[in-house]
Amino acid sequence: MNTGMGNTYCQSCGMPLARDEKGGGTEADGARSVKFCSHCYAEGRFTMPDLTVGGGVNWQNRTFQDATGPDGETHRVSQGSTALVDLFTRYQVTKQLSVQANINNLFDRTYYSWLSDYAVYGEPRNVSVSANYTF
Numbered sequence: 001m002n003t004g005m006g007n008t009y010c011q012s013c014g015m016p017l018a019r020d021e022k023g024g025g026t027e028a029d030g031a032r033s034v035k036f037c038s039h040c041y042a043e044g045r046f047t048m049p050d051l052t053v054g055g056g057v058n059w060q061n062r063t064f065q066d067a068t069g070p071d072g073e074t075h076r077v078s079q080g081s082t083a084l085v086d087l088f089t090r091y092q093v094t095k096q097l098s099v100q101a102n103i104n105n106l107f108d109r110t111y112y113s114w115l116s117d118y119a120v121y122g123e124p125r126n127v128s129v130s131a132n133y134t135f
């Protein structure tokens with residue numbers, strides 16, 4: 001099949017459009033989509049919501065540090081091993097619009113990101129949501 005599309009890949013799933021048995025998805029008016037394959041996109045709509053979920057776990061080993069407080073006394077600051085879990089999810093709402101949410105420190109563990117002469121608490125759990133719109 002030679003449709004003149006060359007090495008064009010589905011913008012949703014990454015499949016080469018040249019390997020799409022239908023030659024690509026279809027727009028609402030029936031025109032062939034040059035961006036999305038027939039599995040992802042038909043009649044101007046995504047056949048399945050394009051949901052992407054990812055994440056990571058950062059492991060911090062047990063650590064401690066002797067610190068001298070303002071009162072001149074030395075305290076031992078320590079923490080056990082901590083797993084910090086980050087998640088992100090991306091949802092393709094329409095062809096142009098995708099929404100991404102990031103959740104950092106999912107279990108809201110209190111941890112020290114830095115142990116030195118003083119302890120700094122790491123970021124508490126936070127959620128950020130961003131929307132991307134492509135024209």
Ligand SMILES: [Zn+2]
Binds near residue numbers: 012013015039040
């Ligand atoms: Zn696709």
